[in-house]
Amino acid sequence: MPSNHLFFYFNDDLKISEHWVVNGTNYGKTSEAWLSxxxxxxxxxxxxxxxxxxxxxxxxVGILAFVLYGLC
Structure with missing residues (x-):
């Protein structure tokens, strides 16, 4: 999940018009389902x-391990 303030690091190239925080519950559920x-x-x-x-x-195989399992 990207950092809450990721886009603020690109102020020269992006203009942030709105900002809100997402608690990550759905991201967590998706990650758990993917792992299962x-x-x-x-x-x-x-x-x-x-x-x-x-x-x-x-x-x-090293690339595959990184993509599938994040081991590298």
């Missing part, structure tokens, strides 16, 4: 990772 789905399909991800390792090498 990833856990349910862990074998599929492992099979895909193995395929990438064999066809593209270690670099691609």
């Amino acid at each position: 789905n990833m856990d349910r399909h862990k074998k599929d991800h492992a099979d895909f990772s193995q395929h990438l390792w064999q066809s593209r090498g270690r670099k691609m």
Whole structure:
């Protein structure tokens, strides 16, 4: 989730006309659902990772781990 004040760092390029705070509850629910789905399909991800390792090498698997699990 972006920082509450992220866009204020770009005052030279953006003009903020309105600003409000979102508590992040929906973001948290979405993240939990995404993680639960990833856990349910862990074998599929492992099979895909193995395929990438064999066809593209270690670099691609590292990128996949970062995208899927945020491990790198």
